[in-house]
Amino acid sequence: MLVLRAAALFDGVSSTLMAGPLVVVADGVIAAVHGPAGPIPAGASVVDLPGLTLMPGLVDTHLHLCFDATSDPVGHLAETGDGLLREHMAEAARRALRAGVTTVRDLGDRGYLTLDLRDRDPAGGAGPLPAIVAAGPPITTPGGHCHFLGGAASGERTLRAAVRERAERGVDVIKVMASGGNMTPGSLAHEPQFGVGSLRAIVEEAHGHGLPVTAHAHSARSVADAVAAGVDGIEHATFMSAHGVDAPEAVIRAIVRQRIAVGCTVGRDPAQVGTVMPQIASRMAALIETRRRLYESGAMLVAGSDAGVSPAKPHDVLPFAPRRPGHGWHEPSRDLVGDDLPGRPDVWARTPQRTHRSRIRR
Numbered sequence: 001m002l003v004l005r006a007a008a009l010f011d012g013v014s015s016t017l018m019a020g021p022l023v024v025v026a027d028g029v030i031a032a033v034h035g036p037a038g039p040i041p042a043g044a045s046v047v048d049l050p051g052l053t054l055m056p057g058l059v060d061t062h063l064h065l066c067f068d069a070t071s072d073p074v075g076h077l078a079e080t081g082d083g084l085l086r087e088h089m090a091e092a093a094r095r096a097l098r099a100g101v102t103t104v105r106d107l108g109d110r111g112y113l114t115l116d117l118r119d120r121d122p123a124g125g126a127g128p129l130p131a132i133v134a135a136g137p138p139i140t141t142p143g144g145h146c147h148f149l150g151g152a153a154s155g156e157r158t159l160r161a162a163v164r165e166r167a168e169r170g171v172d173v174i175k176v177m178a179s180g181g182n183m184t185p186g187s188l189a190h191e192p193q194f195g196v197g198s199l200r201a202i203v204e205e206a207h208g209h210g211l212p213v214t215a216h217a218h219s220a221r222s223v224a225d226a227v228a229a230g231v232d233g234i235e236h237a238t239f240m241s242a243h244g245v246d247a248p249e250a251v252i253r254a255i256v257r258q259r260i261a262v263g264c265t266v267g268r269d270p271a272q273v274g275t276v277m278p279q280i281a282s283r284m285a286a287l288i289e290t291r292r293r294l295y296e297s298g299a300m301l302v303a304g305s306d307a308g309v310s311p312a313k314p315h316d317v318l319p320f321a322p323r324r325p326g327h328g329w330h331e332p333s334r335d336l337v338g339d340d341l342p343g344r345p346d347v348w349a350r351t352p353q354r355t356h357r358s359r360i361r362r
Contacts, residue, residue, distance in 0.1 A: 001026050001041050006049040009033070012056040023054060057102025057130075060318045062235055062263050062304025065089040065117070066109045066149075069307065069314045074148060074183060077110065086113050090129065092308065092315040093117060097130045099316035105133040105304065107175045107214065107235065110149045112136045115170060135175040136166050138216065139202065141193045145181035145216070159198055160205040167209035174206040178226050179219035179240075182277060183309055189218035189279060190240035192225065199229035214263065220246040227254045235263040235304070237294070238287060240279070245286035247293065256298050264291075265306035267321035272312040 002025040009021035011033075020036030024044070032038075040046060066089055067073035080088065089109075096104055106114040118132035137151035139162050144152065153162040163174055178194050180187035194202075199215065206213045207230075214233030215226040218240045226234050234255070239247035255262065280287070295301065307315045 001031075001044040003040050003044045003046045004049060004054060005046055006052045006054045008053040010053060010055040017053065021054060058100050058318050059103040059105070060096060060101050060305050060307065061105045061261075061302045062107050062265055063096070063104055063307035063315060064108050064309060065092045065104070065106050065114055065315070067308030068092075069309070069311055071311060073309060078148065082111055082113060085110070086116060089113060090117055090126070093129045093132065094127050095315045096307070096318070097128065099319050101130055101316070101318050103131040103133065105135075105173070107135050107173075107216075107304075108138040108146055108149055108151075109134070109136060112169055112171075119170075133172045135173045135214075136169060136171045138175040138177050139163070140177040143186065144193045145177045145179070145184045145187045147184070156198065156201045159201050163202055163205040163209065163211075167206075167211060171211065174202065174211050174213045175235075176202050176213060176215050176231075178215040178217040179222035181216065181218065182279065189238075190220075190242055192219050192222045194222075194225070196225040196228050199225055199231065203230045214261070220248075224248070224251050227251055227258065227260065230258070231260060233261040233263055233302075236265060237262045238283075239290055240283065245283050245290055247290040249293075252293055252297050252299065255294070256300075259300055261300050261302050262294060263304050264301050266303050267305040267307075267317040267319075268312045269314055269317055270320060272310075 004021075004023040004025065006021055006023075008017040008019055009023070010017055018033075018035065022034040022036065022038045022040065023030060024032040024034070024041060066077055066085060068076050068088060070076060077085070093104060112134075114132060114134040115136065117129060118134050120129070137149040138146055139151045139153055139159065140147050140149075142152045142154055151162065153159050166174060176194065176199065178192065178199060180189050180191050180193060182189050203213050212232035214235055215222070215229075215231045216235045217223045217226050218236050218238045220239040220241050223234060223237055223239055237255075239245050239251075276284075303318070303321050305313060305318045305321065307313045307317050
């Protein structure tokens with residue numbers, strides 16, 4: 001039996017730190033949490049951690065273990081066979097774990113390899129892995145965003161079949177590319193890929209199998225269509241139009257009313273200095289304002305990193321995510337809602353208790 005004695009403890013529920021906690025660990029499981037005067041079991045080993053704060057493991061709600069966080073993750077993926085890729089993905093997961101990320105939600109892999117990692121002995125191999133929530137290959141259009149991951153489909157029958165295949169494989173969540181994206185040649189983030197009818201078919205089929213759906217949506221039209229289709233989550237939610245950002249108040253209110261989890265891809269390696277994508281830089285002021293509106297409207301914001309997609313997004317980047325909404329969102333490492341907003345730990349959460357409420361756990 002082990003007892004951890006630290007300066008403070010953050011439990012992921014209260015915004016108040018517990019001073020002088022005693023955390024009792026039995027057989028690798030937390031058995032009890034006491035204050036400084038709490039009992040220490042006879043024979044227990046006590047580890048003193050002066051000056052440190054204990055907290056629950058972080059949850060990265062959006063990453064890609066199959067991307068290698070280089071300047072050409074897509075090219076390197078194409079050159080890597082499944083056996084070696086599986087090893088690289090396991091090391092990426094261990095890197096996240098070493099940073100304190102104990103649960104990762106992989107929102108796009110190739111060949112369902114993330115499910116292999118999820119289902120292996122978590123203590124086996126070259127070291128333990130974090131808990132993995134897996135989507136498998138994202139559903140996209142032929143030639144659409146991340147089509148190279150193998151999830152292209154079109155037409156209601158084929159889309160429903162794609163959902164059933166993932167359900168049969170045992171995925172934890174369905175990921176659909178409702179709009180284009182920034183890392184696929186020929187794809188435009190501000191343009192829709194699926195209409196509301198196709199998205200609704202995916203949602204209906206997924207919910208029939210007890211699975212949530214999260215939609216990658218940069219396009220303003222795609223965000224609105226995803227909301228109308230009844231998705232459980234929206235990744236990015238940047239509301240891009242052809243020349244700017246268009247976030248109707250009615251859509252924001254619907255996101256709040258329907259308790260749709262908005263996945264904010266935050267965190268950037270401070271050692272990586274790079275330029276902001278032109279399509280982001282030209283919309284920066286409007287993106288700041290839209291994120292502020294979501295926050296102030298009470299939208300349920302959850303923190304993922306999109307780790308793996310660039311050198312600024314290594315798989316251990318989540319600890320560099322902001323301490324409140326707006327700091328370090330996606331590509332920029334600057335404040336996107338401002339310093340005048342009070343912290344809201346009820347929505348800006350990276351701990352297991354909160355992500356459970358966001359319907360992103362297994």
